[in-house]
Amino acid sequence: MKPGIFKPLKLKPFRSLFGAQLFSDLGNWLDFIALQVIVAYHWGLDETAIASVIIVLGLPWVIIGPFASVFVDRLPKKAVMIVCLLLRIVFVGGLFYAPNLYILLLFVFLKGTVSALYDPARQSAIRMVVPDSMLPEAVTLSQLSVNTMKIAAPALGGGIIAVLGPKSPFLFEAAGFVVSIIFLLFLPSLTSFEESDNRMAETSTVKTSFWKEFSEGIKHIFHAPLLRISIILSSAAFFIIFLYDGLFIFIAKQIGFNEGNFGLLISAVGAGSVAGSLLLGQWTGWNRKPVHLMSSSAILSGTFIVAVGLGGLGFLNFPPLVWIIGACLLGLLGAGESVPYGYVLQSETPKQMMGRVSAAAMSLQTFSMLIAPAAGALLAKQLGASFVMIGAGLATTLLGSTMLMIIWKKSGSFQPIRGKQLDG
Incomplete structure (x- = not known):
């Protein structure tokens, strides 16, 4: 295998960042499993309690992240990351000792905020x-970390819970954050980068400066067509995915999967995501037309989602192995959307605005993810899970097709801005 995808690891600062991300991602997914096990099994609470945990997990990204990111852009990045990890360790301790759902939700919110x-x-x-x-x-490696931990952490978390009890993953999560801090301690000072990118002048009041900088991040998204269309496409895709995500287990039951082999279906999606990330890391020609890849992946993945819905209705009858291969391909196509999006976000944003722009984009995506499950459950009650799945697949294909047509019609408007303003 060519060393293409691992080229950025030759850079000492990126090695530190990537090492910290690996253990941070591991902790995050251990956390997600442990929270659900405690609420559903340890405390015996219902679906509403699980939904409240998921909503509170996402809320800080929507209501706090975009505003607080202005200060992130002002402050030393290394210090911000280390302090955030230290606070996450404290809040994980709160999760470990939480005696009831309300205290648990408080610490979930605090941890989500940092x-x-x-x-x-x-x-x-x-x-x-x-x-x-x-x-x-670099973006592909970052996404590879997320996709790999989505597979490894739940399996590890399940084993830890089986041996040491439902709250034990929190201890391993805290240990993971400690290792992340150690990696960041080896991160060289970013002061020289921050000083060269610092364009903030002294202003008469902090309030004026804050709102000016906050609005600049939003305006940049609207003034960068490639970035704007990528965020819209990504947010819409997130909404559609989470529309049917909670219904997937019911469809799986209808197409012949039981509780014993349902995990294989989910693992296949994760394995496909990892394979897709590795493939895109080795072949980086897509970076010339990243939105084309995102749109094409949406069109193809939409057809797979429709097929799953038709399987739930009994129109398609395949052996489990075929569905597992299809799930793997769905994961691979998912990487075809997430990796190019991460690249566009990085390449189309000036260094000094990265915090504000990424937080604003994440806020929109998280908002989509929060409202989608409720909409999916409501539609499933009215139409049935299979019809929601078919509708989501058709919507995904339509979304990708529409974006491709927009790009082809206005091809001159979606040129990268890297050379013009990224380093200016």
Whole structure:
């Protein structure tokens, strides 16, 4: 295998950032499993309690992240990340000792808040230390970490819970954050990068400066067509995915999967995501037309989602192996959407605005993810899970087709801005 995808790891600062992300991602997914097990099995609460945990997990990204990211852009990124990790360790301790759902939700919210600050700082740091020529590989490695931990952490978490009890993953999560801090301690100072990118002048009042900088991040998204269309496409895709995500287990039951082999279906999606990330890391020609790849992946994945819905209705009858291969392909196509999006976000955003722009984009995506499950459940009650799945697949294909037509009609409007303003 060519070393293309691993090129950025030759850079010492990126090695530190990537090492920290690996253990941070591991902790995040251990956390997600442990929270659901405690609420559903340990405390015996219902679906409403699980939904409240998921909503509170996402809320800080929507209501706090975009505003707090202004301060993230002002502050030293290394210090912000280390402080956020230290606070996450404290809040994980709160989760471990939480005696009831309300206290648990408080610490879930607090931990989500520092996570919403950590990620923009990490995105900014990547943009500072990785040259433009290595951005596709760096973004792909970052996405590879997320996709790999989605597979590894639930399996590890399940084993830890079986051996040590439902709250034990929190201890491993805290240990993971400690390891992340150690990696960041080896991160060279980013002061020189931050000073060169610092365009903030002294203003008469802090309030004026804050709102000016906050609005600049939003305006940049509207003034960068490639970035704007990528965020819209990504947010819409997230909404559609989470529309049917909670219904997937019911469809799986209808197409012949039981509780014993349902995990294989989910693991296949994760394995496909990892394979897709590796493939895109080795072949980076897509970075010339990233939105074309995102749109094409949406069109193809939509057809797979429709097929699953038709299987739930009994129109398609395949053996489990065929469905598992299809799930793997669905994961691979998912990487075809997430990796190019991450590249566009990094390459089309000036270094000094990275925190604000990434937080604003994440806010829109998280909002889509929060409202979608409720809409999916409501539609499922009215139409049935299979019809929601078919509708979601058709919507995904239509979304990708529409975006491709827009790009082809206005091809001149979607040129990268890297050379014009990224380093200016």
